[in-house]
Amino acid sequence: MNTRETVHIFVLGISHKFAGVAAREKLAFTQAQAQEALRRIIREGLADEAVILSTCNRVEIYGMTRNSEGTRTRLTRFLARYHHLAEEEMENEFFFRENEEAITHLYRVACGLDSMVIGENEILGQLKESFRQAVAAGAVRSIFHQLFNRAFRTAKLVRQQTKIGEGFVSVSSVAVELAQKILGDFHNKKLLILGTGKMSELTLKKIIKAGAGVIWVTSRRYFKAQELADKYAVQAIAYEDWKSHFTEADMLLCSTSAPHPVVLKSDVEAVMQSRKHKPLFIIDIAVPRDTEADVSRIEDVYLYNIDDLKGLCEANMNLRRRELRLCEEILQKQAAEFAAWLKQLHTAPVINKLNLALDRILEEELKSRSAAGFKDKEELRRILERVKAKFLREPMVKLREAMEEGSGTHYLEVLYTLFDLEKVTTDEYQEEDSHRQPGEQAGLGSEPDYRGKSEDKISAL
Amino acid sequence: MRLEQWILSGVSLLYLGAAVLYLKNFLTPEKKAAKRAFALFTGGFVLACVFVFDQAYQTGVYLPVTSFYQVLIFFAWAMALIYILLAARLDLASFGVVFLPLLFVIHAAALVFYRPAPATQSWDSVWFFIHILMISFAVANFAFSWMAGLLYLFQHYALKAKTLNLYQRLPDLETLENTVYRTMVLGFSLLSLGLAAGMAWNQEIHSVLWKWNSKSIMSLLIWGIYLTALLLRYAFLFHGRKVVMLATGAFTLVIGIMFFI
Numbered sequence: 001m002n003t004r005e006t007v008h009i010f011v012l013g014i015s016h017k018f019a020g021v022a023a024r025e026k027l028a029f030t031q032a033q034a035q036e037a038l039r040r041i042i043r044e045g046l047a048d049e050a051v052i053l054s055t056c057n058r059v060e061i062y063g064m065t066r067n068s069e070g071t072r073t074r075l076t077r078f079l080a081r082y083h084h085l086a087e088e089e090m091e092n093e094f095f096f097r098e099n100e101e102a103i104t105h106l107y108r109v110a111c112g113l114d115s116m117v118i119g120e121n122e123i124l125g126q127l128k129e130s131f132r133q134a135v136a137a138g139a140v141r142s143i144f145h146q147l148f149n150r151a152f153r154t155a156k157l158v159r160q161q162t163k164i165g166e167g168f169v170s171v172s173s174v175a176v177e178l179a180q181k182i183l184g185d186f187h188n189k190k191l192l193i194l195g196t197g198k199m200s201e202l203t204l205k206k207i208i209k210a211g212a213g214v215i216w217v218t219s220r221r222y223f224k225a226q227e228l229a230d231k232y233a234v235q236a237i238a239y240e241d242w243k244s245h246f247t248e249a250d251m252l253l254c255s256t257s258a259p260h261p262v263v264l265k266s267d268v269e270a271v272m273q274s275r276k277h278k279p280l281f282i283i284d285i286a287v288p289r290d291t292e293a294d295v296s297r298i299e300d301v302y303l304y305n306i307d308d309l310k311g312l313c314e315a316n317m318n319l320r321r322r323e324l325r326l327c328e329e330i331l332q333k334q335a336a337e338f339a340a341w342l343k344q345l346h347t348a349p350v351i352n353k354l355n356l357a358l359d360r361i362l363e364e365e366l367k368s369r370s371a372a373g374f375k376d377k378e379e380l381r382r383i384l385e386r387v388k389a390k391f392l393r394e395p396m397v398k399l400r401e402a403m404e405e406g407s408g409t410h411y412l413e414v415l416y417t418l419f420d421l422e423k424v425t426t427d428e429y430q431e432e433d434s435h436r437q438p439g440e441q442a443g444l445g446s447e448p449d450y451r452g453k454s455e456d457k458i459s460a461l
Numbered sequence: 462m463r464l465e466q467w468i469l470s471g472v473s474l475l476y477l478g479a480a481v482l483y484l485k486n487f488l489t490p491e492k493k494a495a496k497r498a499f500a501l502f503t504g505g506f507v508l509a510c511v512f513v514f515d516q517a518y519q520t521g522v523y524l525p526v527t528s529f530y531q532v533l534i535f536f537a538w539a540m541a542l543i544y545i546l547l548a549a550r551l552d553l554a555s556f557g558v559v560f561l562p563l564l565f566v567i568h569a570a571a572l573v574f575y576r577p578a579p580a581t582q583s584w585d586s587v588w589f590f591i592h593i594l595m596i597s598f599a600v601a602n603f604a605f606s607w608m609a610g611l612l613y614l615f616q617h618y619a620l621k622a623k624t625l626n627l628y629q630r631l632p633d634l635e636t637l638e639n640t641v642y643r644t645m646v647l648g649f650s651l652l653s654l655g656l657a658a659g660m661a662w663n664q665e666i667h668s669v670l671w672k673w674n675s676k677s678i679m680s681l682l683i684w685g686i687y688l689t690a691l692l693l694r695y696a697f698l699f700h701g702r703k704v705v706m707l708a709t710g711a712f713t714l715v716i717g718i719m720f721f722i
Contacts, residue, residue: 167629181628182620184635277701279634300701302620312623 007143007342008068011102012075012094013053013060016116019093021056027083027090029054031133037082038139046074049144051134053109055126057116062106064143072096103147103338107331110151111158112165119164119320124155143345147338154334161330162323167316171309172202174316175253175283176210182281182302183250190214192245194262195255196224199285203253204232216249218242220256243267247274251281254290263291268298285309344403350412351396353421358388360424466575468512469534473568475505480565483557487630495554502561506541513538524593530574537567539601543644547605551640552632559608588662595655602648603687603712609640610709617702641708642694649687656680679718686711 014024029037034052041050047063054060061079065071076094080087097105108114115123131148134140140148159165168174183189191212193200196219204215215234219225222238229236237245246252246267256262263282268291272280277300284291285306296303362384365371374380399415402408415421462470482498485491513535516525525531544553544560616634619627631637659680660670671677690708693699 177629178620181616181631181633184633276697276699277703279701296621299703304623308623 006346007064007066008071008098009062009064009102009143009147010068010071010096010098011060011062011105012072012079012096013058014090014093015058015060015095015114017114018095023090023093024057024059026085027054027059027079029059034130034133035137038134038137040082041075041078042139044078046071046078047139049141050139051130051144051148053127053130055123058109058114060109062102062144062147064147068098100335100339103335104331106147106151107154107335110155111327111331112155113324113327113331117169118317118324119166119169121159121165124152128152143342146341150334150338154331157334158327158330162326164320164323164327167319169313169317169320170202171199171285171306171313172206174309174312175203175304176206178283178302178304178312179207179251179281180210182279186211186213188213189250190248191216191251191253192242192249193217193228193253193255194242194290195219195253195257195286196221196228197255197257197285200253200255201228203283203285204228204234208232208234216242216245218245247271249280250278252283254282254284255286256290257286258290259288261290261292263295265292265294265298268295268301272298272300283309340404343408344400347399347403347408347412350415350421351399353424354392354415354419357419357421357424358392362388463577465512465515466572468508468515469568469572469575472505472508472512473565473572475501475508476561476565476568479505479557480561483554483561486554487558490554490630495557498557498561499548499553502541502557503545505564506538506545509534509538509541524590524597526593526597528574528576530571530576533567533571533574536597536600537564537571539597540564540604543598543601543605547640552636555612555631556608559611563604563608586662586665588658588665592655592658592662595651595658599648599651599655600715602644602651603715606641606644606648607709607712609637609644610705610712613637613641613705614702614709638700638705641705642691645687645691645708649684649691652684652687656684676718679714683711683715683718686714 014027016024029052034054038050038052041047041061041063045067047065049064051062052060053062061075063071063075072094076091077087079085080090105114110124110127112118112120112123127148131140131144134144168177180186186207189212191207191214193204193216196217204217207215215232216237217225217229217234218237218239218241219228220239222236225236225239228234247270252263254263263284268280268282280301282291282295282301282303283305284303287306289305291303291305295301362381365384366377366381371377371380399408399411402411479498479501482494482501486494486498513525516531516534517523519525520527520531524535526535540560541564544556547553612631613634616628616631616637619631620634663672664670686707690704690711693704693707
């Protein structure tokens with residue numbers, strides 16, 4: 001009986017939490033590989049629906065199957081074959097979750113709660129792209145449509161109702177935020193970069209994105225400054241000229257490898273005199289520091305070193321961590337709603353068959369000799385339909401309540417047996433697509449109303 | 462209690478509600494709290510308009526400034542009008558933390574000093590009307606300049622002290638400094654026009670352009686201080702905390718003259 005073939009949702013994966021980058025990169029999929037792998041997974045019967053998420057921090061396969069026996073083993077074997085790896089090598093790196101745990105995991109990933117930087121938003125875009133690829137590969141049908149669209153909605157809800165995504169948690173982002181608070185509109189501002197390390201480059205990228213006006217780069221090794229200038233279309237200047245440009249700069253970013261301060265208090269005092277005390281922002285991320293500590297005492301100079309910036313990042317991260325409990329409440333509620341929707345899917349095929357069986361009886365009676373004496377056949381049909389609807393209304397309401405409470409499967413089995421629904425088939429009604437919403441075509445990217453037509457069908461009774 | 466006292470009380474309560482919501486939004490930022498605060502403020506402003514027009518009708522003059530409490534209410538109304546005009550350009554949520562409590566205090570003081578409107582009056586010169594109107598809006602602009610200056614100083618100290626929550630919730634220094642000086646420019650222009658209208662009124666009524674008394678001396682002093690602040694900023698191009706403090710301190714003098722002279 002259909003009701004015994006329950007839906008199993010699972011996730012098999014490897015992430016930054018359990019495995020290093022060397023293990024993760026062996027299992028990574030390109031977009032083309034993911035599509036090919038998805039087609040094979042469906043063809044080989046490893047899952048009825050599947051999505052592959054492959055990023056620098058995780059590779060996860062989400063699947064739905066009605067035959068959950070040995071899913072983990074079979075999928076692990078498939079991945080090993082696909083990537084030409086030894087199965088034993090990979091077994092210990094994977095995590096495997098099923099049903100409610102798999103659903104909750106997906107929602108956590110979508111909300112950025114499972115990411116290296118809690119609350120980051122990039123993973124949601126990557127998940128949406130993976131879903132699109134799976135739809136294009138024909139690996140998604142109605143259950144995963146529901147599941148993933150609900151995951152995306154949950155991510156949006158979490159962002160709207162909590163502060164999980166607020167505040168910057170990287171040094172370069174915090175630096176840019178501070179610059180905007182001190183200097184205001186970037187477009188007419190000038191930035192001088194002293195030193196060309198990795199942090200300088202990251203901050204430079206963010207500043208360019210924020211729309212800085214003029215940017216000068218300098219280094220004791222001029223070729224390094226020139227390289228950075230060419231890469232980001234900014235101006236390289238000779239190291240000897242940096243002080244003359246400093247008088248015009250609104251922001252100074254220091255990250256040299258000098259063993260002693262290069263930006264002296266007297267230099268900054270002179271600059272502030274010529275700037276008429278327009279606010280000056282100095283970021284000193286060098287260790288040892290490039291700027292004399294007393295510079296921070298100068299009026300209208302705002303000096304931040306690497307410890308200050310990291311402290312602000314940590315403060316923002318703490319704010320995000322305080323939001324985790326609220327996020328968890330929201331996603332648990334959303335996961336429970338999906339689980340409830342999934343449960344009521346089992347009802348639909350049985351109710352459809354019951355309706356068909358009763359409709360057949362109605363048709364037979366309308367065509368029989370006893371109905372021949374009725375002049376108004378349409379009125380007779382309406383009477384019989386009303387009798388059917390009234391007869392079934394109370395049982396269907398009770399059945400829906402029982403399904404919501406988790407005790408409805410027994411009633412479905414009783415209905416199936418008592419009315420011998422095994423024999424009820426039609427050309428339009430396909431048994432293996434019983435989970436599909438009425439009117440939806442198989443394998444396409446159409447998105448059903450998440451409330452489900454089967455619920456309308458029950459209430460129509 | 463008369464109807465106008467009820468209206469005044471209603472305005473005070475709405476402004477108090479807005480002040481509480483702006484403070485709540487500042488402590489735990491939430492867009493809804495800021496929107497509700499602005500809605501309460503707008504309700505209070507509409508009611509204040511009703512009060513001002515009613516007082517103007519009762520006293521028979523276009524500007525209801527015939528008593529101390531009327532001066533307070535008219536001044537507060539002018540500030541509220543400027544606040545609404547600036548709404549599109551400023552981060553009002555942070556201004557609201559300073560502005561709405563000030564509005565509430567002014568209205569509460571007006572309730573304390575309330576007296577029924579005097580019998581219908583008329584002014585002896587249109588120059589007096591222009592003088593009062595210009596001076597009222599000049600002072601309202603200086604008040605805004607003062608509030609922007611206070612926020613600048615808060616932001617300056619928050620950034621120096623590296624206090625995360627505070628600096629994130631305040632506007633940037635450039636916007637605040639620009640607000641200080643743009644409202645000051647407008648205020649200074651209106652003050653100049655107001656003083657000129659005052660001189661014309663003096664000439665018309667007393668046949669003398671300028672009368673030397675404590676009020677006129679202090680008015681000239683205020684005009685001089687604001688002129689100095691503007692010259693430092695626009696002619697000599699000085700910026701930063703000290704110049705903002707000068708602008709902020711000038712308003713203290715304005716308040717002193719309004720209330721004690």
